[in-house]
Each structure stands twice: as C-alpha cells, then as structure tokens.
Amino acid sequence: MFLADVGSTLVAATVRTFLDEHREIGAALAIVVSVVVAWIVDRAIMHRGQRLAEAVMRDDLTAAVDTRMRFLRRLVTLVILVLGVMTAIAQFDGLNRLATTVLASSALLAAVLGFAARQTLANLVAGVMLTIAQPLRIGDTVTVEDESGTVEDVRLNYTVVRGGDGHRLFIPNERLASGVLRNDTIVEPLVALEIELWLPLEADADRAIAALTGLDGGPVVRVAAIASDGVRYTISRGTVPPRERAAHASALRADALRALREAGLLAPLAAT
Structure with a gap:
C-alpha cells in the first residue's frame, strides 16, 4: 500500500513537471478535455429532453421542452468551451498576465463589451428571455414584420x-x-384562414360582399380599407392546420375570383 502511494505520487509529480516544461501540451489537453466534456454534457441534456418529451406526450409541452433543451445545450456548450480556452490561456505566463491585466481594467472591459460585443451579448440575453418566456416555440407558425413561417430553431444569437x-x-x-x-x-394548433382582395373603387361593394359571402363555408367578408386606387376586402373562412394554410388560401382566392367574375364585378376571361 505504501509503495503504491509513493508510486502514484511520483507519477503525479512527473506529469506535473512534464506539463510545466511543455505548456503547449497542457493547453492542448485543456482544449481537448473541454470539447469532450461539452460533447458528453450535450448528449446528456439531449437524452434528458427526449425522455421529458416522451413523458409528457403533449404537443404543446413537447414543443416547449424541445425549445428550452436546444437553447440550453448550446448555452452550456458555449460556457464549457470558453472555460477550456481560458484554462488553455492560463498555461502561458505571458498570456495569463495579459488576460489578468485586461480583466483588471474595468474601463477597457467596459469598452470591449460596449463596442465589440454589445450586439452579440444583447442577442444572447434576448435568446435567454425568449427561451424562458417562450412567446414562440419550435414548430410554431409566427409572423414577424410581415414575414410568416414556421419556427425551425432558436439559437444563441438568432432564430x-x-x-x-x-x-x-x-x-x-x-x-x-x-x-x-x-x-x-x-x-x-389551428390557424385562421384569411385572404385579401382589392377591387376598383367603382365596383359595387354590396354585390361584391354578397358574391363572396355566398362561397362554400359561409366566409366572413369585410371592407378592410379604402384607398385612392381601390377597396381592400378581407375574406375569413374558419381555421386550418398551419401546414395547409397556403393551399387553402390559394383555393379560397380562386373561388373568390370565380364568384366575382360570375357577378360581373371582374372582366370576363378572354376566349382562347
């Protein structure tokens, strides 16, 4: 037992001496270890998220778990890798002293954070807020600045x-x-089916509304806006699955144009 303790102590001392003499190897080991640990933690979080999703077996909770787990995996991976890089830098006395001097200068640190990393940090903090509050989740159908689509991923800096x-x-x-x-x-889980149509100012609004409300499904028709070049109508007809909205909207537009043409509110198609 005594000999084993002495042997392990000698091995440890030899390793420390070797690493002290070859700092670059210690730095490389720190990077490799951080990458391996990050990969293991990432796999563990992903496995835990899958188990939670299977346990709840509800689409809304599954989407919430998926969104949080994806963001958490990336955030934890980033933290581990940053720690690994800092450990690697600490192996070199010159770089270590430089890093200590930079971190000790609050004015310089504030300048770096304020000018170089403000946008990145703002997006990172906003990502944490989005993950906690969850105004959107993976798979949700959203509209942002007149652009609509399905949320595919919530990453550290962008969605x-x-x-x-x-x-x-x-x-x-x-x-x-x-x-x-x-x-x-x-x-x-369903979205409203609504389209817009513009008609000339001289088109009879009562006839247009009567023609459009007579479509299958009894859609709700409203005069949404009046401009110098025409009148905008909105046509709403129930709800549909998000993935089918585009197809249903296209069919509704075709039905509306057909009804308006039959009512004499649009020019008939030219004969071919």
Whole structure:
C-alpha cells in the first residue's frame, strides 16, 4: 500500500513537471478535455429532453421542452468551451498576465463589451428571455414584420423561421424580444384562414360582399380599407392546420375570383 502511494505520487509529480516544461501540451489537453466534456454534457441534456418529451406526450409541452433543451445545450456548450480556452490561456505566463491585466481594467472591459460585443451579448440575453418566456416555440407558425413561417430553431444569437415557400429567415433574437411577434399556434394548433382582395373603387361593394359571402363555408367578408386606387376586402373562412394554410388560401382566392367574375364585378376571361 505504501509503495503504491509513493508510486502514484511520483507519477503525479512527473506529469506535473512534464506539463510545466511543455505548456503547449497542457493547453492542448485543456482544449481537448473541454470539447469532450461539452460533447458528453450535450448528449446528456439531449437524452434528458427526449425522455421529458416522451413523458409528457403533449404537443404543446413537447414543443416547449424541445425549445428550452436546444437553447440550453448550446448555452452550456458555449460556457464549457470558453472555460477550456481560458484554462488553455492560463498555461502561458505571458498570456495569463495579459488576460489578468485586461480583466483588471474595468474601463477597457467596459469598452470591449460596449463596442465589440454589445450586439452579440444583447442577442444572447434576448435568446435567454425568449427561451424562458417562450412567446414562440419550435414548430410554431409566427409572423414577424410581415414575414410568416414556421419556427425551425432558436439559437444563441438568432432564430430560424422557414417560410411557406421554403426560404429561411435568420432573425436576431433581440429583434424578436423587442418587436411585435404574432404567434398563430401558441394556444391553438389551428390557424385562421384569411385572404385579401382589392377591387376598383367603382365596383359595387354590396354585390361584391354578397358574391363572396355566398362561397362554400359561409366566409366572413369585410371592407378592410379604402384607398385612392381601390377597396381592400378581407375574406375569413374558419381555421386550418398551419401546414395547409397556403393551399387553402390559394383555393379560397380562386373561388373568390370565380364568384366575382360570375357577378360581373371582374372582366370576363378572354376566349382562347
């Protein structure tokens, strides 16, 4: 037992001496260890999130768990990697003294945070707020600044929203946290089906409303706005699943145009 203790002490002393003489190896080990730990923690959090999602077995809670777990995984990974880099820097006396001097200077630190990293930190803090409050979740159908789509991911600095035609919007989290956000599926899994049509000012409004309200499903028709170049009508007809809204909206527009043309409010199609 005594010999084993002496042997382990000698090995530890030899390793410390070797690392003191080869600082670059210690720095590389710190980076490798931080990457491995980050990967293990990421896998553990992801596994825990999957178990929670399977336990609740509800779409709204599953979306909430998925959103929080994704953000938490990235945040924890970032913290571990930053600690690993700081540990690696600490292996070199020159860099360590430089880092200590920089951190000790509050004025310089404030300048760096204020000018170089303000936007990044603002988006990171906004991402934390979005993850906690959850005005949007993975899979929600949202509208931001007249752009609509499905939330694909909430990342550390920005949120990914996929539009109906497949394009992706990368929206800074700060803009989402401070702006107006419309979420059509935060409470109900269905979204309202509503379209807009413009007609000339001279078109008879009563005939237009009568023709449009006669469509299948008994839609609600309103005069939404009057401008110098025409009148805007909104047509609402029930609710539909988010993924089917584009197709239903297209069909409703076709029905509305057909009804308006039959009522004589639009020019007939030219014969071919």
